Amino acid sequence: MSPSPPVTRFALLGNPNTGKTTLFNRLSGLRAKTGNYPGITQDARRAEFRANGTRFEIIDLPGAYSLHIDTPESIFDKKLLGGDAGVPPEPDGILLIVDAGNLARNLVLVAEALTFRKPAVLLLNMIDLAEAAGLAIDRAGLERRLGIPVIAGNARTGAGIDRLADALARAQPCAAPLEFADHAARSAWADRLAEEFGRRVPGAGSRRERLTDRLDKFVTHPVLGALCFIAVMSALFVVIFRVAEWPMSAIETIFASAGAWLARVLPPGAAADLVAGGVVSGIAGTVVFLPQICLLFFLLSLLEDTGYLARAAFVANRLLRRFGLPGQAFVPLLSSHACAIPGILCTRLIPDRRDRIATILVAPFMSCSARLPVYVLLIGLLFADNALAAGVAFASCYLLGAAAALASALVARRTILRGKSPPMVLELPSYKVPSLRTALVTMFERGWLFLRNAGTAILAICVVMWWLSTYPIAERSAAVAAMHAEAEALAAAAPEEAAELRRAAALAESKDALAHSFAGRLGHAVEPALAPLGFDWQIDIAVLTSFLAREVFVSSMAVILGTGAEAAAEGDSGILGAVGKARREDGSPLFTWATAASLLVFYVLAMQCLPTLAVTRRETGAWKWAALQFGYMTALAYLAALATFQGLRWFGVE
Amino acid sequence: MIRAAAKNSEVRESTAAVPVLLSELRPGDTAILHGFHLDRREAALLEAIGLTLGCELRVCKAGEPAIVQARSTRVALAAAVARGLHVVPRALIA
Incomplete structure (x- = not known):
């Protein structure tokens, strides 16, 4: 077996809106992995692709206008290029992507990137659009001046992208050092280069500009x-x-x-x-x-x-x-x-x-x-x-x-x-025709990320909830045992009556089991705190279990009221009927109008989603924000539900 | 001459004369960017986007937001930013 070819790691760097993501998706297909790095809420997607017998790894950096401004993207990109981001090995080279139609502004970032003295390749993206707008770019001249391979193409259509692998293989550091005193000097250099190698046909593109002006005026108009x-x-x-x-x-x-x-x-x-x-x-x-x-x-x-x-x-x-x-x-x-x-x-x-x-x-x-x-x-x-x-x-x-x-x-x-x-x-x-390929790749990536992040948490929650509402297993009560005995005795003479009795016994048994379970005990424990909202211990269990994922409320109610299998077979109306008929221990309806309204307000406002709290912590970089989000939303939901229930009762609505 | 109003303000100017606020220009007007009277970070971001001192701006839309084009870059600016950019209208230079 031949040894696997060495990986050549390139950082993909460019201004926003240069087609960077489109290029990355074209090179990587659906093989990208998104990595979030500790302390920095920036993602850098990574993917490998093989061409001409060489394995390349591309790291898609966040788009930045400059490496010398105080924005999270610039700070992250600069650190990664310098091998200082606390991330896997620093890139061997830089794949620079520029919008061919906006050469002067884009070349500023190119100049900044080349000071890292890494092998580099420059892709003049959307060259066809630039040419259509009346811009003629001397690619070979620019390549000679910069001393790095320069490719012209379009990542959206794939034109010229086949030459990229070859260019990456022969990438070399910029021969002439590009050190500038400040941004103004760098910008002036970029302007000179853009003028020298990008010749604009007089008057070309003005029709497109006028159309863009009109569209912009319309879509940003106050009314x-x-x-x-x-x-x-x-x-x-x-x-x-x-x-x-x-x-x-x-x-x-x-x-x-x-x-x-x-x-x-x-x-x-x-x-x-x-x-x-x-x-x-x-x-x-x-x-x-x-x-x-x-x-x-x-x-x-x-x-x-x-x-x-x-x-x-x-x-x-x-x-x-x-x-x-x-x-x-x-x-x-x-x-x-x-x-x-x-x-x-x-x-x-x-x-x-x-x-x-x-x-x-x-x-x-x-x-x-x-x-x-x-x-x-x-x-x-x-x-x-x-x-x-x-x-x-x-x-x-x-x-x-x-x-x-x-x-x-x-x-x-x-x-x-x-x-x-x-x-x-x-x-x-x-304004552009959108890329279907980019949209599909984004859709698959985000869908997978959702399944991975939320799915694993919700699955674990459901297993824990099942365990809490099943254990410890209760002994069969004397009343239930008597109902079963009566059903046995009636089995031969009145089979339909016996079956009805068995169903009633099973319902009573499942309610006993739940009341005896850890979840049931918890429901009873918090009842005094939630009673002013109109909730009894059965609703409390559903509220508590759905804290981890609010959609669990309906299935919890189905379990609590012993209608799980029937409700599942009958759809929502099955659960709705069971909930409507449910009674409290004193025989009064479980859901009065005021209780249902209070519970509805509670669910509109309450923070009942553990995966969201985990994502809040990850995106803010601190648990304090997740804790604040949970505490504030729960307190607001409690107070609003309390006001709803007590207010309705005050007006005589039960 | 415009002076710094706050410690973190960025007041930088090119040498041309008779500056006016960008927010005073009308659609279709062109002008040379003369100076920033903005927070240092905002000024740095504008320069990075391509609105550098001495560059030519074309006003595509006035108001909120103001839309200007510098080189091939089209930038939308909140009215507060447009009031912090000092420009010299082309008509005055001519």
Whole structure:
């Protein structure tokens, strides 16, 4: 067996909007790994590819305008190029990518990178677009002047990219040292080079510029721009929820069948209960959200590629700035309607740390998909016969979450995150036809990241919850034993009556088992604290178990009320019927109108998602922010639910 | 002559005369970037994006945001930033 060829590690460096991600995706396909490095909330994706018998590793660095400014991307890139980022070995060379149509600005970063004296290759990306805009670039002349291989191509179409491997193999450090006194000197050098090697045909490209001017005027207009923004975001929202419905219901059906099949084929016992009740429902609870997550990132990638998102940030800025948030917070907040985890990951778009932390703290207030089953259950109880009122209640839940997010952001920015935010400055990328390939790669990567981060946590939670609600196993009570004995006696004479009695005995037994379990004991222990909200110990168990993942509430209620298997077979209406008929120990209804309303408000505002807290900790770099997020949201949810329950009772609503 | 208003402010100027605020220009106007009257970090970011002293700017859109083009870079600026950029209109230079 021949030894594997040595890896040549290249850092991929470029300005934002130069097609860096497109090039990386073209070189790596779906083989990229994203690494987050301790203390620095920056990702550098890595991938290997093989060409001409050589194995290359590409590290995709965050896009930066300069290595000498005080931004997280610049600091990270500079450290990594200098082998000082606390990351795996420093790169052997640098693959520089520049926008051929914007040579002067891009060459400044090239000059900075070449001072590291590493072998380098320069890709003049989007050369076809530059030529179409009337720019003629002397590639060979630039290569001679810089002393490094220069390739012209387009990462989106793949043109010229086949020559890249060969260029990487012959990469060498820049012969002439490029030391400059300051940015102005470096910029002047870049201007001279761009003028010398990039000849612009007079008047060329002005038609495109005029068109861009008109489009920009429209999409950033205070009224028309806002209407366009609402239309685009509404369309995004509708597509995410409507299109995702089909795969989501297919996933639910597949997992329900798998759970039922496993329950049939596995020998009865604890292992079968764990697999069918804990593991399968845990995986299903995670995978069901995958279609929404994938669609969200697919569409956001397409939208970003068109050049619209940067303009939209300015439109959103007018509204969000009043609440202490930047315009870039809009995408994370919108994403959080699908799931707060990708929403929080999107906050990396926000340059200012205070703005970013404020957005992370309030993102989980937005009503995510995991809250939907809870809303369906509780609004179904509240407005069973009034579809219009149910619709208004649904919309109100979303509005309450959004209002809580904005008000909390304002409070945070005026207290713990006080300070002036930098006014917005954004480079506006040119309008382009989006890359389907990039959107698909982004979708697969983000989907996988969600499954890995959230899936493992939710699966573990479901197993722990199953254990807490199953053990210690209770002895069969005398009443249940008597019911079983009576059923045996009736079996021959009245089989239907006996079967009914057995069902009642099984229900009573499962309730006894739950009351005796660790979860049941915990429910009883916290009952005094949650009773003012209208909750009894059975609801308390569901609230406590769903602290780890809020969608667990519905399945917990099904377990608590002993309707798990039946409800699963009948869908939501099965659980809804059981919840509606459920009684407290004193015989009164478990869910009064006031209790259901209080619980609904609690679920809109409460921080019940352990994976989100873990992501908050990772993205902010400190547990204190995760603890604050949990404490603040829980306290707000408690107080709001208390006010709802007591207020309704005060007005005579039970 | 513009002076520093705060300790962290960046006041840098080229040698040309008669500067006005960028926010005073109208769409289609061109001007030479004359000086920054901004926070040091903001000024550094603008320079890195391509708005360097002495470069020519074309105003694509005025207001909030102001959109300018410098070389081949199109940049949107909050009105507060546009008020911190001092420029010399081409019309005055001519």
